[in-house]
Amino acid sequence: MMIQTPYLIRLELAHDADAIEALHELSFGPGRFARTAFRLREGVPHDPDLSFVALFGDRFGGAVRLTPIRIGDDPALLLGPLAVHPDFAGRGAGKALVGVALDAARAAGHKLVLLVGDHPYYGPLGFARVPVGQITMPGPVDPNRLLLAELAPGAAGGARGLCGKP
């Protein structure tokens, strides 16, 4: 079976860096540097085998990254930033980027993916709200937006504690 989409998804390559940075600036503005999730990622390279871009013809249209973190003592991944250029919004690329990244993480043996984002968007993709207090971030985060996906059955129940760098 073949599914026709208006975009192509491939692994992020080194030469995508400038286009991704420009998309992050457009999508999140300078405030992104102060976000707790940004600070958790600061100085930690994203996993190049688990980070993807979306191309619409010859135009760069979106990107998602997964970065190693710890939740308490357990290894986990932080998903983000996820961004799709407004010119290509609503065509399914955002959800597809998340799905491809989660599939790759599962195939690589990862068990937990955390993110800060909107539950209405990420819930159908496998993310659930973290019970308040179970996982804490090293900075301010709206507890309703702290979401966790388990890539192995039961993995989320044991995930607790303060998040930090790996």
Ligand SMILES: CC(C)(COP(=O)(O)OP(=O)(O)OC[C@H]1O[C@@H](n2cnc3c(N)ncnc32)[C@H](O)[C@@H]1OP(=O)(O)O)[C@@H](O)C(=O)NCCC(=O)NCCS
């Ligand atoms: C959020 C974002 C990645 C969505 O990308 P996209 O490719 O347009 O998304 P998709 O096509 O996969 O999904 C579109 C659907 O999600 C919905 N949606 C988009 N953002 C949403 C949000 N924040 N909360 C709930 N639903 C949302 C749209 O209304 C649309 O619904 P429909 O399918 O019923 O019409 C993109 O709008 C973006 O980059 N926004 C700015 C950066 C951002 O907020 N990133 C997420 C950080 S957590």
